[in-house]
Amino acid sequence: MSKQDLASALMDAAVDAIIVINDKGIIQQFSESARALFGYAPEEVIGHNVSMLMPYPDARHHDRYIENYKNSGVGKIIGIGRDVKGQRKDGQTFPMHLSVGESEFADQHLFVGICHDLSNYKNALDKLAAAEERYREIVQAQKQFILRLDSDFRITFANASFTRALGTENTDIIGAPITVFFNEPGHRIRQRLASLFSDENTSEEIAVKVTMNGKDGSQTLVDWSFRRTSTQGSDEAELQGFGIDVSEQERALEQAHYLRTHDPLTGLLNKQTLVEDCKVWFRSASPGALLYIDIEH
Structure with missing residues (x-):
């Protein structure tokens, strides 16, 4: 040849x-x-x-x-x-x-x-980009709050619902410690979430209910669930949080409790609640006085 x-x-x-x-x-x-x-x-x-x-x-x-x-x-x-x-x-x-x-x-x-x-x-790249865009749109459209936190508890991702609830821009949130938006002492939350970064708790979830402070002074009660996840292309672990605004539910529960324990006409404690409170008071060692007023006369 x-x-x-x-x-x-x-x-x-x-x-x-x-x-x-x-x-x-x-x-x-x-x-x-x-x-x-x-x-x-x-x-x-x-x-x-x-x-x-x-x-x-x-x-x-x-x-x-x-x-x-x-x-x-x-x-x-x-x-x-x-x-x-x-x-x-x-x-x-x-x-x-x-x-x-x-x-x-x-x-x-x-x-x-x-x-x-x-x-x-x-074509594979285009399909992957389209899938990522659809996923991004789904995440951003969720009413549920979605967050990512690094090991320093700084925000690496926040969806649109979270930024709207705080009344701020995404650029003001990314990189900020999550605890600056809490109404509660931040060190307590950090201590609870820190356990998720240990190797023993790779599948554990931690539920946290906190009040979030908005930029305009508003407050939102959020029921959070955090779990550990890995960042794509990196060995560094992050925490992913899913939060639900339970402010209206909490107000409804408070209203239901008020109606259950108070007289709707006068706004005073009803008989059953007054008796229960008095029993607690009588069992305590602290001195006190009881004033009785006949509101009909």
Whole structure:
């Protein structure tokens, strides 16, 4: 087998498309994988300028790229490789990675291009980006508060519901310690959450009910649930928190308790509650006095 036959056999066996051009940009060889990728038979392209495989404006400037390289010796793709677009016979464009090498053969200066189709890779990236965008939209649309905290209990992520509840911007929250928004002493919350960073509590959840202080002075009672999670691409653990605004529920419970223990007309304690409170008071050692007023007379 001659070297020419061996080279042709290797070209046709290659998975990626291989195209050989001369220093004028004219196609000299066109592999079987190139036929499958671009849709041209070898006889349709050999002897023609390689720019026929490129979309505008790359096709227009390709010959100039070759001349610049011949004059300066500096190539933007040769020996490096680059992601570019190719154009099939039917006019459809597609992403590909182009690696170019050069060689001397039979007194000819040749360039060998290896084209790897990136269509599946780009489609996977697009689907991943779309999935991430859908996930982001779902998270941001949740009425539930969603947070991420680093090991210093600083906020690394907060969804829109949380920022709206505090009446502030996301930029004012990211990087801030979560405890600055608590109405309760922050060290107590930190002590409870710190246990989640130990190796023994990788699956434990801690529930915390705290009052959050808004920028406008408003207060929101939030029932939080925190658990440990890992950050993608990093060994550093974070805490993920899911919070529910229970302010209205708490007010409803307080109102129900008030109606259960007070007379609706006078607002005074009803008989049952008064008796129960007096029993507690009588059992205590502290002295006191009881004043009785007949409100009907």
